[in-house]
Amino acid sequence: MKKVDYRLYLVTDRKVLKDKDLYKAVEEAIEGGVTLVQLREKEMDTLDFYKSALKVKSITDTFDVPLIINDRIDIALAVNADGVHIGQSDMPLIKARELLGKDKIIGVSAHSIEEAVEAEKNGATYLGVGAIFNTSTKSDAKAVSLEKLEQIKKSVKIPMVGIGGIDEENAREVILAGVDGISVVSAILGAKDIKKKSELMFKIVNLK
Template sequence: MDLRHALRICVIPDIKAGAPLTIEEQAMQALQGGATMIQLRCKEMNGRELYETAVRIIPACRKNGAFLIVNDRLDVALAAGADGVHLGREDLPVEAARRSVPKEFIVGATAHSAEEGTVAESAGADYLGIGAAFPSGAKKNAGVIGVEGVRKVVAVLSIPAVAIGGISAENVSQVMTAGVDGVAVISSVVACGDIAGAVRRLVSNMDG
């Protein structure tokens, strides 16, 4: 599977929003619904717990033709055999990660503006997460740039991108018009009772 296709539906399990299900259980259900990427992000876990969770999720990702990306922790991503890492502004610099990983290893970054997008791409990012597209329940302090803001970032890129932030089945077709390759979702999928069904609704609504 190529990266653009893998970015179509990125689900980010959340230990609080998805309770009482574990991170692993949320990921499994999302894959059943058709998620093409799982991003493992859990600030509450230490390095060993994150590594062990990644190791358990990877076989299911392989079986379903999906990628596993670890948020923040390059060491965990490499040790577990994940497909890549996603780095935020406070994490290891993209260019440092790029120098430290195999060529096929995916390095993702976050952008909130066209300038940040250009800098991340030139540093060696393979894809960008752009947002916040809409107000988000999971990240209440995320700056909302709107669909037009997402569009402006996409316009300066030559690498794939996903939109993130408050995306649901109701607005996913709107954000896809900005030219992104896919969306990253948290609460709208993992906080509902039927994770697999929520992913399927996203898929069916993506193209309007």
């Protein structure tokens, strides 16, 4: 399994990008400090998702940054991505692990201690926990307070990333809750200068 740096985890969203080019945006974000990329395509057909994943993987491979595919295990296998991220209503983690094998990264969304502990027990590589703040990119996300985030982190040994509405104003609070990194969508992809914003977010997560 590729060594993973969870500090600054970018999740793609074409709606946030608007007219900006996805591939250029991913490259600029990595140049600015993004350490992990998840390709999220909720409204794309399989062939286009596959082609997009291949293009993104060529970029992440160049920078030696792991690529995670959201939900779609078939796409992850087809492009030999580093792993997948699944939610509570996606394919069961045990089955996903069976299909992907022991060397692939599998991230799981969790909203409670129970879900986190269960995911760790069933072989998750890391957890994505949130939504911590209001987010426009995932309207169905359940709220998780910073206090609860800290409690969930203490209940598991695997790495954990805070997700949901995180930007330069609140990122430090999330890091101080003890997580291994933050997952960011709009704060980076919605910025006028993606590389510069990525650099800023990277500085924030690395403040001692």
